[in-house]
Amino acid sequence: MKNLPILFCGILLSLALSFMGLVLSSNIQLGGLTPITETLDEDGNAIDGDPLFPVKMLGAAQQGEAVYADLGCVACHTQQVRRSLQLQVDRKGLGPDIEREWGKRHTVARDYVTQGRVLIGSKRVGPDLKTIGERQGDANWQHLHLYNPKITSEGLSIMPRYAFLYETRAIEGTASINALQFEADSAFAPAAGYEVVPTQRAEALVEYLLSLKLNYSLPEAPISE
């Protein structure tokens, strides 16, 4: 090739086109999305006075989101509920996500506008977590599961242990309120006289997991009964 200007133009254009076509255009389409009411009025506007969804996480749940990201949970878990990819008539998903009761509706872009780091993930070594707060709403279960996933899965889980988020210490006086409750005769329970207590990071992480719910509709994705 002898025509260098054309070569350089082509190199420039090829990336410029995809940048504009994918990144810029999606930013234009989706970058301005904000929380909105569950339904719209006849003019297509948000209804005054209605609560806006999605709701931004605050407090411990927000800290827990940072713990989730820092531990790299996104390597194995997704947080998106898919619809079936086949053409279908009824609005209920036929795909595995909704059938597996991982959500009552599929997720849309607006569901993620309040997240600082979008954690939709790309692998399902473990189940989807978008609605884990609805599926496993018990804090003690979540703590046990993080402490040792084999406890809650009859020994079959391949999720790593996060025992470093917990502290095993001697019981002083009475057991502390937030100690993990093991089943009687559990092989995983600490020795007699000891208790397993979550650290602040574990508490935050469990708060975050319990807050993961998809219990609201959006105009573009209503929950159909």
Added chain:
Amino acid sequence: MSDEQHTKDKGEQDLHDSLMREKDEPRDGSSPIPIFILFLFAALCFWGGVYLIKFGGEHFSKDAYTLDYDPHAGRVVVQISLRDRGFKVFKAQCVVCHQESGLGVPGVYPTLAGSEWVTGHQESLARILINGLNGPIEVAGNQFNGNMPAFGPSGLNLKPQDLAGVLTYIRQEWGNDASDVTEATINGYMDQYGSRGTPWTAEEVVTDLGEEPVAEAPAAEDSDDEAPADAHAPAAH
């Protein structure tokens, strides 16, 4: 061709063995492109175009998340009932004074539960809301003397459907059992009173009332006399 003769000439260059046995720098041949590749490219371009039209989400719409998206279906609007709408407005605008229980604050804000003004003539109630009410008023046997702000165009400017909703709500909550107030009714009252700038007084607001709108719900009181509210069980919200 033997390139294995290693040059022993240590003159100015010290070309090492691997360099000497290298072949020449690369060059291109000039064979033409096989036709099938061009056909393949063209066929794929065509297929791509068709695919994007079929699965492109209605011309790259940002609202098409699924293959059965129908842009002509309009927005998903669930018609909420007048009472539900009214409840939302009540929570946003009215509870601060009249409280969530509708009982008000004794001596300060009148009760709405069991109030003859609420279950009475729709027009007097609408007047109060649209333009506000000042001065002494007796509600359910108690005296109040305050300022109810205007929620019509001269005040907080609620939409007619919101006014209709909140009036319907208070007329049917906490044991009150009166007729719906429709948006059409409110529109009519807005035409008459929307431009009025001054709040009503308790005496004025019940004079010169028009016809009570035809009720579809249980019949409301016809007169503008104070009448006790019926003690029916309220419909579940």
Added chain:
Amino acid sequence: MSNAPQSNSQSTCTDACVRTVLHEIDGSIRFPALFFVVSAILWLVVGTALTLITALQSYQPGFMSGCEFVTYGRLYPAAVNAMLFGWGCNVIFAVALWIMARLSLAPIRSGGLLIVAGLFWNVGVKVGLFGILAGHLNSAEGLELPGYATPILLIAYAFIGVWGILAFRARQGQGVYVSQWYILGALFWFPWFYTVAEFMVVWFPARGVVQSITSAWFTGNVQNLWLTPMALATAYYVIPKVLGRPIHSYNLALLGFVSLALLGSWTGVAQLIGGPVPIWVSSVGIVASVMMVVPVITVSLNLYLSVKGSRAEIWRSPALRFVMFGIMSYFFASMIGSVMTFRSISEITHFTTFISGQSLHLTYAFFSMVMFGGLYFMVPRLTKVEWPSSTLIFLHFWGSAFGITISVVALLIGGWISGNQMNDAAVPFIDVVQSTLPWLKIRSIGEVCLAVGHIAFALNFFWMLFATGSVRSKQGPTLLESANQEGAA
């Protein structure tokens, strides 16, 4: 160009002049290139170790799970980034820049820039990896390096970019060969898409799923606009150099380059299929992924026709064996990749180990194998010493070839099976997990084979680098079979 003495009957004056210039070029770039090679190989060893640990952790969750710094969620991104930025980028800087220098036919004056760049780059990767292990990783695939490490990488890259421009401008000769198009393209594309992705995902995150779209665009670009062009540039250089034959068709090469440039960066977003993005995003990705068969077939055909009939030489030459393994893998991996993006197939493979297997297929079986071939060709010319041991080359090749074949096949099959099971809502998820375990175990056997191959390679290289007299005086190319006739380089 100086007048060289006539060396043998085959060389003309011009030919010897060219070889003199090449000799000077090799000399001028020797230290930077060897620095990059040493870095690349050390990172390869580190990356392989990390990958091996994560492969074991994937089915033995208790393995090394006691400490926060080596929990799987951090170690896995660390392994991926060590291989991508440590091994991948360093070997690219070594081989591709050497090829660029050689094709410019002018000695390089600014080699010092490259060494500075290399130092900064390695510092940046180390800082980034420690940051990941400390928990400062980002949650976007490919962009996990903490936001404070990537500016170091970009500063390092700036030096390399400047060097590239200077080298290209100093070039002699009129034509620009295929490899140079690919290298120029990649050198230009990489900093641009990397910076954009860092801005929009890490430093000033965009709102909501725009982050996901940008990071998907980024991973597609890394594959198609960075790793692939550099590997193809290497293949286009090494094959004619070893065989002494011209590339079959300039026109095919041109078509391959143009179609890759146009289509390559649109393919990444196909992975968002079914996700919380408008459907046009994934449809565009699918169309681009399927149309990628055009550059793949074009390039594969071109290179195949360039080597047709030289099977014995391919088998004999280490460089060619690795390169051709890579190119064949490129063909197969890309074909699978194009078919896999169809919705009906994607519904089964999405989110499974099939995707990981495909990614491994392209990055290792194609890119890494081609770059190994490039190293086998390049390093003797820099060190002026032949590869000490053909046994170690043999171990390296078969370790890598077996290892990657086992790993990829295990991941693809495991992913297919688990995907089908996942789509059946009656199967409890824990059963889906259990059914992947045997395949994960087989995959780690593959990783062990890879590790064996890499250690053999590292040994061979360092033996060569710290060569003693017996190695130094070794004659002739180190071939994988005893040559009955004069063979390739």
